[in-house]
Amino acid sequence: xxxxxxxxxxxxxxxxxxxxxxxxxxxxxxxxxxxxxxxxxxxxxxxxxxxxxxxxxxxxxxxxxxxxxxxxxxxxxxxxxx
Amino acid sequence: xxxxxxxxxxxxxxxxxxxxxxxxxxxxxxxxxxxxxxxxxxxxxxxxxxxxxxxxxxxxxxxxxxxxxxxxxxxxxxxxxxxxxxxxxxxxxxxxxxxxxxxxxxxxxxxxxxxxxxxxxxxxxxxxxxxxxxxxxxx
Numbered sequence: 001x002x003x004x005x006x007x008x009x010x011x012x013x014x015x016x017x018x019x020x021x022x023x024x025x026x027x028x029x030x031x032x033x034x035x036x037x038x039x040x041x042x043x044x045x046x047x048x049x050x051x052x053x054x055x056x057x058x059x060x061x062x063x064x065x066x067x068x069x070x071x072x073x074x075x076x077x078x079x080x081x082x
Numbered sequence: 083x084x085x086x087x088x089x090x091x092x093x094x095x096x097x098x099x100x101x102x103x104x105x106x107x108x109x110x111x112x113x114x115x116x117x118x119x120x121x122x123x124x125x126x127x128x129x130x131x132x133x134x135x136x137x138x139x140x141x142x143x144x145x146x147x148x149x150x151x152x153x154x155x156x157x158x159x160x161x162x163x164x165x166x167x168x169x170x171x172x173x174x175x176x177x178x179x180x181x182x183x184x185x186x187x188x189x190x191x192x193x194x195x196x197x198x199x200x201x202x203x204x205x206x207x208x209x210x211x212x213x214x215x216x217x218x219x220x221x
Contacts, residue, residue: 011132012204013216051141051219055202058136073203074134077221080137081162081203082130082174082194 004029007072008040014075017044033073034063051078086142086192087135087161088203093172098161099200107156111186113194115174123219125210131164131173134202138162145196148210153189155180162203173205 003026010018018040027036035052040046053076054063060076067073095114102110105191117129142160156179162171176193182212208214 004087009134010204011134012092012206016131018217024130054139055134058140074137076134076137076202077204078214079198079200079202080217081133081201082198 001029003027004031004067004069004071006031006070008036008065009072011074014046015064015076016046017038017046019026022048027067029066029070033061033067033075036067036073037063038077045078046075049075052076083141084143085146085157085159086139087159088103088142088162089161090165093163093175094160095175096158097177098177102157102159103179104156104179106181109180109183109186111176111178111180111183111190111211113174113176113190114172117169117171117173117195119169121207124207125211127208128169128211129167130206130208131162131167132204132206133162133164135164138201138203143200144199145200147195148196149178149189149193152192152194153180153185154182155185157187157191158189159174160197162197162201164203170198195211 009022037049055074146158158178160176178186178190206216
């Protein structure tokens with residue numbers, strides 16, 4: 001099973017926890033934002049994501065959308081602009 | 083012209099106002115969000131804003147377009163700062179031009195409310211006592 005290569009960009013609390021702006025990852029085909037978040041949560045002690053949104057390639061998307069080769073994923077904590 | 087801008091530079095509200103002249107507009111409503119020195123009982127030293135620029139500009143643009151469709155206005159504009167801001171700095175500015183005041187007020191309110199709710203920008207507070215933290219948001 002060939003792994004797919006993706007990029008994850010981190011903002012706000014997630015950037016502080018990872019101490020990274022972004023990272024390249026190789027993940028199993030069929031990986032979704034949800035399953036990816038679960039892996040990263042384990043690794044970086046991320047908070048629960050039930051109030052978060054997620055974007056793939058700069059578009060809001062669903063947590064169960066399968067990732068494709070070269071996708072860019074951004075997890076979006078509750079926004080606090082203004 | 084893009085009517086929703088993310089800026090790392092200081093917002094010059096007077097200069098912004100001067101940019102927007104329209105002979106059809108009898109009303110101009112504006113809003114400024116300004117960094118204040120306390121929140122939830124803590125003394126704030128400064129703020130740091132981070133933005134997911136690509137999606138913030140897209141979603142901000144959507145909000146401006148919704149305002150243009152929903153209200154009887156001539157034009158609308160919003161600028162949001164990122165980076166480190168000091169007390170008194172302008173974090174966000176909204177300007178709406180309309181024929182009459184009622185819809186200019188309504189559209190201005192709509193834009194700032196939706197920006198705070200939907201645009202992926204985050205605020206970290208740095209406190210006098212050395213602590214800091216990302217605000218949790220409404221969830």
